[in-house]
Amino acid sequence: MNNPVRIQEEDFSQDEEINALKASSQRIGGIATFLGCARDFSEGRDVHEISFEAYGSMALAEMNKLRSEAIAKFNLLDARIVHRVTTVRAGDNIVFIAAAAEHRAAAFDGCRWMIDELKQRVPIWKKEITPQGDSWVTPHP
């Protein structure tokens, strides 16, 4: 929980992540967060479950690099990235990203940049389990 970058099976608490972020500096004036969660419908099909797979060691290393880059690029005070790798159902949490900065613009920009970069750079794949069968998800822009 104290590690700001994690890959885990279990769910996470947004409150606990934000509290950990706030505890890191009293200079924080704004925290922007992104919560990715599972949908029950995709590409015209009902989705029962989504199953995740990761190249764990490389994914974690890339997420740590991404966090460091974001802190430097947007002058963030701190940032956290947590991604679940398990099987989830509609409404379940998948990924949490938070960016803390002195002012909101940097927090928003840093948060947006981290989720966009994560999707392109971090070796994690999702498979949708539907009544018509299973299929790997093609990346969305």
Add this chain to the structure above:
Amino acid sequence: MIKVLFFGPVADRVQMRETQVEYTQGMTLHDVIAHLGMQHPGAFGIVSFIAVNQNQVHDKQTVLHDNDEIAFMAKFSGG
């Protein structure tokens, strides 16, 4: 030996998650791809990223070393 890992859609195509290829002096990434490609024709068409020891590589002439770990990966879809 060279350790070879497959993930996600690529693992489904080759129907395994891990294999080993015997290391020979001067072996390149291209040699491994050619060797595995003969065993699994068409399986590598969806490979978008290749990593050697968890670092992405683009040059298939990259020279490998004994005990290297190679990963073949399709486009990522996390998040």
